[in-house]
Amino acid sequence: MHDAVSRIGRLAGVCLVVVFLVACSGGGRRAGGYYLDDGPDANPPANLDAIPDAVPKIEPFTPSTSKPYVVFGKTYTPDVSGGPYKVQGRASWYGKKFHGNPTANGERYNMYGMTAAHPTLPLPSYARITRVANGKSVVVRVNDRGPFLNDRVIDLSYVAAYKLGMLSPGSAEVVVERLTPDQIRNWQSAPATLEVAAATTRSTPLPPPAEIPPRLALPGSMYLQLGAFSDEGKAQALAARVLNQIPAELGASVRVEQTTNNLHRVRIGPFASREAAVQAVNPVQASTGVAPSLSPP
Numbered sequence: 018m019h020d021a022v023s024r025i026g027r028l029a030g031v032c033l034v035v036v037f038l039v040a041c042s043g044g045g046r047r048a049g050g051y052y053l054d055d056g057p058d059a060n061p062p063a064n065l066d067a068i069p070d071a072v073p074k075i076e077p078f079t080p081s082t083s084k085p086y087v088v089f090g091k092t093y094t095p096d097v098s099g100g101p102y103k104v105q106g107r108a109s110w111y112g113k114k115f116h117g118n119p120t121a122n123g124e125r126y127n128m129y130g131m132t133a134a135h136p137t138l139p140l141p142s143y144a145r146i147t148r149v150a151n152g153k154s155v156v157v158r159v160n161d162r163g164p165f166l167n168d169r170v171i172d173l174s175y176v177a178a179y180k181l182g183m184l185s186p187g188s189a190e191v192v193v194e195r196l197t198p199d200q201i202r203n204w205q206s207a208p209a210t211l212e213v214a215a216a217t218t219r220s221t222p223l224p225p226p227a228e229i230p231p232r233l234a235l236p237g238s239m240y241l242q243l244g245a246f247s248d249e250g251k252a253q254a255l256a257a258r259v260l261n262q263i264p265a266e267l268g269a270s271v272r273v274e275q276t277t278n279n280l281h282r283v284r285i286g287p288f289a290s291r292e293a294a295v296q297a298v299n300p301v302q303a304s305t306g307v308a309p310s311l312s313p314p
Contacts, residue, residue: 062129065179069306070156071131073143073201079122082140088165097139102195106170108146109188110178120161128175134161135171138195146173148181149190155180156196239294240286241269241301241309249273252281259285259305267297284312 078097085094096102116128122140126132138144138159147154157177164172171193173181183189243259246252252273260271269285276282285301288294294311302308 061175064303065129065176067303068129068131068176068180069302071143071158072302072306072308073156073158073196075198075201076141078139079141082122082162086162091165093136093162095137095139099198101197102138102144103192104170105149105190105192107168107188108148108171108173108178108181108183108191108193109164109169110173110175110183112175121163122160124160126161126174130174131155131157131177132161132174133157133159133171133177134163135159135193136162136165143196143201144171145194145196146171146177146181147192147194148183149192151182153181238287238289238314239291240284240288240312240314241294241297242312243283243285243301243305243307243309245276245280245282247280249275249281252283255307256283259283259307262305264300264304267300269297282312285309286312287314 083095083097085092087093111126111134112128115126118126120126120132120140121134133144133146135144140160140162142159143156144159145154145156155177157173161172169188171191173183175184178184181189181191244252244255246255256271256273263269263271263285267285267288269288272284274282274284285297286294288297291311298309298311
């Protein structure tokens with residue numbers, strides 16, 4: 018764990034980024050989203066649009082970041098109550114200058130990860146960020162502290178800012194809404210509910226997963242599970258959504274299966290071995306936005 022001095026020093030560096038954003042918005046000056054040698058890489062990955070949102074889960078807070086702290090003479094008190102938080106204000110972003118550096122909770126900042134810095138949200142926590150101008154929305158994992166200017170409410174990673182379309186202006190008006198523990202517990206059912214509503218507007222409904230002929234599960238095979246629901250309709254809706262999203266080269270089918278305790282599992286597979294299933298985790302998550310778990314036959 019880094020001592021308080023080094024952590025505050027890094028936080029001050031983030032503040033310089035934001036100070037420059039304010040200066041760049043002035044008349045006659047170059048517009049941009051970074052300070053000096055910060056900003057995007059010269060050759061960023063080509064698949065930024067395929068990077069999925071952070072997948073919310075309940076995690077223990079980092080004790081060292083849950084206590085009040087002082088930056089530039091102002092005291093900030095982290096909110097570890099688990100209650101709702103929703104605020105509208107300006108968001109900024111930070112990039113390559115801090116890529117690989119320690120965040121406030123000791124992790125490494127990844128400009129291509131769906132993360133953010135916030136003055137008082139607990140670390141780690143999850144928040145939905147919606148840009149007011151275009152309605153685009155992302156879910157990020159908050160694992161850093163900052164920004165510390167009065168007109169900035171959150172600092173986004175490079176890729177999160179990219180997905181909101183705010184790289185060029187450098188900052189944008191957003192709504193920040195924390196995902197509470199109760200919302201996270203119900204997270205898997207939320208996208209499926211949206212799919213049920215969307216299905217009623219489609220002129221040609223997707224075929225139900227039951228029409229997909231299942232492959233035979235041989236000894237040693239493994240599945241990837243995307244979710245388990247007490248409501249069969251939600252399970253079928255999720256299966257229908259991911260049906261055409263999973264990479265065809267995986268050669269896996271999507272199925273909904275009912276367990277003995279009346280849960281409806283959405284699974285992809287079977288894969289010939291545990292190793293094959295593990296190798297498919299990242300492609301499935303990248304294409305569907307759902308983090309799968311290993312599931313035996």
